Amino acid sequence: MLAALVAATGIALHHSTSEVPAVLVLATFALWAWAFSLVAVLAALRARSVLLTIVALALVGAGVIQYGPLVSPARGDDDEGVDLRVLVQNLEFGRADPVEVVRAVRDGGVDLLLTVEATPEAVDGLRAAGLVEMLPHEATDAAPQTAGVAVWSRYPLSPPERIPGFSLGVLRTDMAGPAGPVTVVAAHPVAPVFDGPTAVEEADRLRWYLGGLPGPAPVVVGGDFNATWDHARFRGLRGLGYTDSVSGGGDGWVPTWPAGRRVPPLIGIDHVLARGALSVGDTSTVRVGATDHLGVLATVRLPADRVR
Structure with missing residues (x-):
C-alpha cells in the first residue's frame, strides 16, 4: 500500500501546477516516485489481492502514458534537411575544464555550443583552449558566478541580447545558419x-x-532549465510548438545532474529544444571535468529549402 501511495504521489506531482516551492522540488523526482508502482505490483501479487493488483497496474499504466513520449519512436521524415549539431553545457561557476569542453565540441562535430x-x-579559457578554431563566432554575455551566458557557433551570429527579468540569464542571438536564419536562445x-x-x-x-x-x-533553445519532463510548465512549451530533443x-x-559524484546523474534538467525544425533528437550526453552537469548533445534538422 505504501508503494502505491508513493507512486500515486509521483503521478500527481507530474501534473501539478502548484507554486509551492516544496511541491516544485518534489516534482523533480516524480519519475522516481512513480517507479514504486512496480514495487506495488509485486507486493499486490504476493499478497494475492485482486483490488491492490488492479490499483497497482493502473498506476503503472498512468506512468506509461506520462512517460511514453520519451520513448516513442521518432516519426520518419522524408524531407531533405540540414543537420545542426547542438551542445548545451553548464560550466558550473565557470570551473568546467575548457580543454574538455573543446574536446567535446570536436568529437561531437558540434555546430552550436550554448553555455x-x-x-x-x-570564456577566456575556452578561447585559449582553441574553441574559436572550430566555432569562430560568438555571442557572449559573461558574468561572475552563475549569471553568465555564452553562445558559440560555426556560423555568423548577431550581437547578444540579454533578456531582462531572469536572474541567471537568458540570451538571444540570430544565426545565419547553413539553410537560412535561425533564432538561438540560451536559457538558465x-x-x-x-x-x-x-x-x-x-x-x-x-x-x-x-x-x-x-x-x-x-528557433533553437538550449540550456539548464532547472526543470525536468515532470514539470508541467516545462512540458507546456510543447503547446507553443517546441519539441524537446x-x-x-x-x-x-x-x-x-549531478555529474561527477559518487551517485550517477538522477534528473534531466539540461535540454535542447527546437521550433520550426524538421526534427530534433539523437540525444546523448558528454562528460566534462570540473562541472556537475553532463552536457547534452542533440541534432536539430533544419529545413533546407528556405531563402537565406
Whole structure:
C-alpha cells in the first residue's frame, strides 16, 4: 500500500501546477516516485489481492502514458534537411575544464555550443583552449558566478541580447545558419530549490518570451532549465510548438545532474529544444571535468529549402 501511495504521489506531482516551492522540488523526482508502482505490483501479487493488483497496474499504466513520449519512436521524415549539431553545457561557476569542453565540441562535430554559468575567466579559457578554431563566432554575455551566458557557433551570429527579468540569464542571438536564419536562445531560469516563487515567475516569463518569438525562422533553445519532463510548465512549451530533443527523438530518460559524484546523474534538467525544425533528437550526453552537469548533445534538422 505504501508503494502505491508513493507512486500515486509521483503521478500527481507530474501534473501539478502548484507554486509551492516544496511541491516544485518534489516534482523533480516524480519519475522516481512513480517507479514504486512496480514495487506495488509485486507486493499486490504476493499478497494475492485482486483490488491492490488492479490499483497497482493502473498506476503503472498512468506512468506509461506520462512517460511514453520519451520513448516513442521518432516519426520518419522524408524531407531533405540540414543537420545542426547542438551542445548545451553548464560550466558550473565557470570551473568546467575548457580543454574538455573543446574536446567535446570536436568529437561531437558540434555546430552550436550554448553555455550557462559562463564567467569571464571561463570564456577566456575556452578561447585559449582553441574553441574559436572550430566555432569562430560568438555571442557572449559573461558574468561572475552563475549569471553568465555564452553562445558559440560555426556560423555568423548577431550581437547578444540579454533578456531582462531572469536572474541567471537568458540570451538571444540570430544565426545565419547553413539553410537560412535561425533564432538561438540560451536559457538558465532559476531553480525552485533556491527560490520557488521566482522559479515559477521565470518559468512563466520564459514561456511567454519563447511563445512570442516571430517566425518563420526556426528557433533553437538550449540550456539548464532547472526543470525536468515532470514539470508541467516545462512540458507546456510543447503547446507553443517546441519539441524537446529527448521526446522528439524517442531517446528515453536522459539524466544530466549531478555529474561527477559518487551517485550517477538522477534528473534531466539540461535540454535542447527546437521550433520550426524538421526534427530534433539523437540525444546523448558528454562528460566534462570540473562541472556537475553532463552536457547534452542533440541534432536539430533544419529545413533546407528556405531563402537565406
